[in-house]
Amino acid sequence: MLFQVKYIYQDLTEGFMESSIKKERIANCELRMVNIYCSLFAICYLLFASFLLAASWTKWKYDVYGSNYIRETVKSVDKNSLIWEYNTFSQILASPVIKGEYLYICTRSGAVYCFDSLEGDVIWQYSTDGQINSTPIIEDNKIYVASFDGNLYCFNSLTGEILWKYSTVSAETFSSPLIFKSMILYAPGFGNSDYEDYLISLDLNGNFKWRFDTCNLIHSSPLTDGNYIYIASNNGRIYKIDSLGNGVWYYQTEGSFRMATPFCNNGKIFFAPGDNERRVISLNSDGSVFWMSDSLNVAGEGMVVSSVSGDEKNIYLVYTTTKQWVSALSQNNGNILWQIEIGDIVDTSYIASPSLSNGRIFVPSYEGYLFEISTSGVILNNFLIDNSSSPVYTTPAISNGYIYLATWNGKVKCFKADEVVSISYPDGDTVSGIVGIKGYIESLFSINWTVYYSTNMIDFVKISTGNWIVSGSTITYWDTSLLTDGTYYLKIEATNGYGISGCVLNNPPRPPKNLTAFDYPFDNGGAIKLSWTLSPDDGCGSNDVVEYRIYRSTSPLIPYTLHLTLSSGTTYYKDTDLENNLTYYYYLTSYDGVNESVPSKVVFAYPFDNLPPQEPEGLTVINPGVGGVLELYWSANKEEDIAGYKLYRSTDSKNYSLLVILSSDTVSYQ
Structure with missing residues (x-):
């Protein structure tokens, strides 16, 4: 039994007070009895604390929360900003994704392209046997692609080698995959009754884990609030699911969602179902309504809506009737802040979603224009993307001042902004030691900038300052040797804007201290006792030591060999079966599972029989x-x-x- 929730709130003394709530058994749904979970997630600062901010746009809607929002400054883009283009000679619906210097495009002819993102050269290409309408996802040098041939492919993202594929035999997939808690989540779509109404979960090796029945086709894509999974179905329902595939609740709307994907932030979920549900809705994490906006379309016509995008304060979406509109609403109360018409639309089968950078919205139109709009609702620029005036249904991918999109008639386009502030490296990477911070600080005017680091996005420590233009090269160096391991955020504040990226600091642990070696007392020899005090990163500091490694030699000149490993927290070892009166040399290191510390000091001792002989x-x-x-x-x-x-x-x-x-x-x- 799954709970449907409408207009529900909780009174702490009287339990759930209902004005319109029904509890029904859903036929043919493989669901277990679940409870309504009531928890509000206090996620301060949009998405900052829960995932690693990156300079690359590696998935549908940029992040696992569906924000479509990258923290970099991108301003002043026009037709003259075109850097390169490539004609695939195929319709394109799947949106571009990018990791570092690699751009990926999938076409409705079934092709997967990997481009040099800066030059536009094709690095590799693979042809599947079906249309690709689903936006791929990149993680750990792998790219996952769902095709109409019924397969979810896992490629080596650098070489195009197929690592594995999962077959549903037949599928018309529009839903884009999500990676969450070492799972791949996606909805295969129409074609096989064992899969077509289901969100399915695979492990990262392509092995089936579980499926969840939404009782209707799914064209929307899964997202998460960091703890639970949300998926919208074509029956107008949005479901909350735990990581084991158990339903928590669903909320019934009067719309159908189609390909529109919600957005999660600060314990709330925001979505626009479209069709007859002509408003935006925000739910609390327990499924109760936080707010409902006024109707976006006062004329009362049915609407087709894009996915919802969001920054720290507002949400943004595109909707269509016979016109195409961009609308902004407050996340706090659902008030409609502004609406802008961006042209006519004839075919409403598909619609692009707005992409966000700091203070900017970039949205393509059916008539083939790219609009640059301030988050306050002012159109700053718009231009025809391609002379063919082809519609554009792809959501732009933004990375380091470059904007990537593809037209319906197959043109891949790369534009470059005049004003850019971004960090290109670290790009969600694991770093250590002296880190060279790379990025873009570009302007048509004089510029000053400062680079900072932070562990909480509140307290920032200055790294360096400057006043020169940087175009992808090293901006400055960051000495992390004295910092505790963990997640760090890097920020550039410049005259014309700012850029933020994240990284994981994992310096080698510090070695153990005060190592000593001496003959083991009260024995016949053959043993040496080693003792030491714990590494400063064992139980405190970075607290990441997993083992100690003991190296041994019988000469200070010949190479030491690894003799033994001991678990963290150990401060003593008795080395036995040694030759009496032979000197043994030792040093220790700490190991954190990835990095090994520098050696401790070298100590030496020789074993001997230290017991008195028996009396004659x-x-x-x-x-x-x-x-x-x-x-x-x-x-x-x-x-x-x-x-x-x-x-x-x-x-x-x-x-x-x-x-x-x-x-x-x-x-x-x-």
Whole structure:
């Protein structure tokens, strides 16, 4: 049983108060009994705390939350800004994605292209056996592509080699995949009844995990709030699902969503269902209504809507009747802030979504124009993307001041803004040591800039300042050697704007301290005791030490070999089965699972038998009958380390004095 939620709120003393809520069993849906989860997610600062901000546009709607918002400054784009173009001679509906210097385009002829993003040269190309209408996703040098031939492909994104593919036999896929918690989530679409109404989950090796039945076709794409998954179905429902594939709740609208994908921010979900639901809706995480906007279309006509995009304060979308409109609403209360007409539209089958950079909205129109609009609602520029006036249904991908899009008639276009502030490296990367920060600081006017780092997007520490133009090269160097490992945000503040990117700092851990080595006491030798104090990153500091590595040698000159690994928290080791009186040399390192520390100091010791020998046995005294002479006999001590015997004598059985020292092979004395 799954709960449908409409207009619901919770009273802390009386439980759920309902003005219109029904609980129904959904036939043919593979759902288990679930509860309504009531939790509001306090995510401060749009998406900052939950995922790594990147300079690359690697997926549909830029991030897992569906924001379509990249934190870089991109201003002043026109037709003269065209850098390169390429004709695929095929219709294009899937939006471009980019990682670093690689741009990826998929066409309705089934082709997957990898371009040099700066020059437009084709690096590799592969042809599937079906249309591709779904935007691919890139992660860890892999690109995942869903084709109408029924396959979800996993390619090596650098070479085009097929790593694996998952077959649904037949599928008309419009839904774009999402990677979340080591899962690939996508909706295969029409073609196979075992899949067509389902959101399915695969592991990153293409193995099936689970499926969730929405009871209707899915053309929208999954997204997440960082904890739960949301998917909109063509039946007008939006579902909340946990990471195991269990339904939590659904909300029924009067629209159909089609390809429109919602947006999550600050514990809220924002969406526009379209068709007869002519407004934007925001839900709380428990499925209750946060707000409903006024009707966007006061004429009362049905609407086709784009996916919702959002920055820190507002949401933006495109909707169509016989005209095409861009609209902005407040995330706080749903108030309509402004609406702008951007042209006529004839075919409303598809519609591009707005892409956002700092203070700018870029949206293509059915009539083939690219509009640059301020977030306050002022059209700053618009120009014809291609002389053919082809419609553009792809959502622009923005990266380092470059804007990539594709026309319906197959032209891939790359434009470059005049005013750019961005960080191109680190681009969500793992870094250590001295980091060269690369990026773009470009302007037609004089410029000053400062680079900062932060762990929380609130408190920033200055790295360096400058006043020169940078076009993709190293801006400055950042010494991270004294910083604690974790997630860091880099920010450039310049005269004409700012840019933000994120990285994971993983410096090698610091080595253990105070290493000592000495012969193990009270034994017959063959053992050395090592002791040390913990690395400053074991239990504190970066707290990422997973093991210690002991290296050993019998000479300070020959190479040391790895002798043993010990778990973190260990401060002692007894090295056994050693040769007595042979010197052994040691050093230790710390290891965090990726990086190894520099060596500790070298120490050395040799093992020896430090126990006293057993007393001689069988000692006897004989008087041979010769005056002044006594003969002493004893049994030989068989211990290997016997150096000799000491003979003591006394005349009163109390006060003994050393008489003589004898060799180890002596067993008698006269």
